[in-house]
Amino acid sequence: MKNKHYILLAVAAMMSMSAAAQRFEDYFQDKTLRIDYIFSGTATTQHIALEQMYVEPRWFGKRQRLAEVPVEGNGQITVRDHKTQRVIYRNSFSTLFQEWQEEPEAQHLEKSFENVYLVPMPKDTVDITVDLRNNRRQISSHLTHTVAPSDILIAHLGKKHVTPYVVLQQAQDTTHCIHLAYLAEGYRTEEMKTFVDDARMSMETLFSYEPFKSNRQFFNVVAVESPSQESGASEPGKGIWKNTALHSHWDTNYSERYLTTGHLKDMHDWLAGTPYEHIIALVNSTRYGGGGFYNGYLLASIHNQYAKPVVVHEFGHSFAGLADEYAYDDETVDIYPLDVEPWEKNITTKVDFRGKWENLIGKDKKAGFYEGAGYKPKGVYRAYYDCRMRTNQNPDFCPACRQAIQQLIDFYVK
Incomplete structure (x- = not known):
């Protein structure tokens, strides 16, 4: 069974290599197709459902190595040309849903989780597959659906009512860079100056670490001013619930310091029309906590003594797919x-x-x-x-x- 698994991985790698030389403009428009999914299940079941699709004015993701993924992740989204079935785009990710499936609660309860993925807007009809993988690196569930770019039910976002944002750093080449957005959580409108200052401080901290420091010119960074009705974030363990932009809260999976949000559609609504791919949401709180998901987002409280190293640690998860x-x-x-090699490189x-730190x-x-x-x-x-x-x-x-x-x-x- 293990040999079969590695054969499948080798075949996938060969498929990626065959598509590596493709040109972005041959298959895609300079627009983003945002796809909202619902993942649901229990400890032993998984369901994937398409909820809604949107088109946004620009594409801020990769334009090369389109069919490759740098690390495997706990799931992948794959775009194939409908006529030829050639893989023309692929990305990997990890989710809170899959973490939750390991929790005791999942043994007796079925829950649903929002998940949002961005792919370049195709020029022609494509088939899109989302797959989730278990801790043995085997595909445990998948959904394939066909997308026609002319579909009138693909809603439009990002042209009107774009959330105000401040450019903290402009990359040397904004068409060939990594787009990072800081997002405000628990900052009221009158607290936005504090948020921008916090985002700038966090950015400077991140770029004080290698190898980010040596590669700073490749990052384009903005601070997106999403206002909340109340300051801070919800604290379920204390019976405190707040009305904030992302509806974030501590006590995720009943872990006191685990700070996340289940409202990923709201997160991407606030970001629509801004230049972003990787997301750092800063929480206006002194309480310690955070959480991060590979190619998803990171969320961290910013006003405590460990805030700076926590944001950097969580970015290790959300950007690079590093394990704890x-x-x-x-x-x-x-x-x-213990009989399966983790996909994480650390x-x-x-x-x-092979391919880790043997060198x-x-x-x-x-x-x-x-x-x-x-x-x-x-x-x-x-x-x-x-x-x-x-x-x-x-x-x-x-x-x-x-x-x-x-x-x-x-x-x-x-």
Whole structure:
């Protein structure tokens, strides 16, 4: 079964290579197709449903390596030309829904989750497939639907009522860069100056870390001023519920410091018409907490002593797909089976270590296999004793994580 799995991965890689040389303008318009899905299920079931599609005026994602993904993710969205079935675009992601399926609540309850994905607007009819993958890296559910760009039910967004935004940094080449948007959460209209200042401070912190510092010219950064009726975010454990732009809250999955939102459609409504692909939502609160999802978003409280390193840590998740490198001594979260190699490039079970940090072993005496990562004290390994993906106290990403982040940046812009 394992050999069959790797054969499938090899075939997928060959398909990606065959489409790598395609030109963006051959298949796509300079517009964004936003697709809203509902993922639902229990611990053992998954359902994917299409809810709504929108078209926005510009495309701010990748324009090269269109059919490739830099890392596998916990799910993928694939666009195929309807006539030829050639893969013309692919991206990967991770979701809160899949995390929730590992929670005790999922054993006896069915829940639904909003998920939003952006693909370039096709010139002709395409077939779009969304697939979710289990912790054994096998496709566990999928949905394929056909999209005709002439469909009159594809709604239009981003031309009128665009949320005001401030350009914090302009990339050297805005047509060939990584578009990052800071989004305000829990800031009232009169607090927007504070938000812009917070976003600028957060950006400067991010670019003080390597390899972001050395690649700063490739990032275009804006601060999107989405106003809330109330300051802060909801705190269910204290019985506090607030009316905010993203309806974010602590106590996600009953974890006190886990700060997320289930309102991803609202998030993308606020961003419609702004130059964005990667999203950092800053929460106007002094309480500690945050959360991040690969190619989804990160959400972090910004007014506490750990706010700066937390945002950087969560960006490691949301931008680069890095795994947490800490472990729980008194609890094992069973996300990483020990007989399957994780797709994340900064942890390993030693099942298939290729393409990770093997090039650092022997060259750096500190590089090796440190047991305890991916929430497990045994059987999952990290490359270095400490890292920004392990503790708030460590001042840097370890060389293995820096290497993985650099590979992501190169994938998008080089």
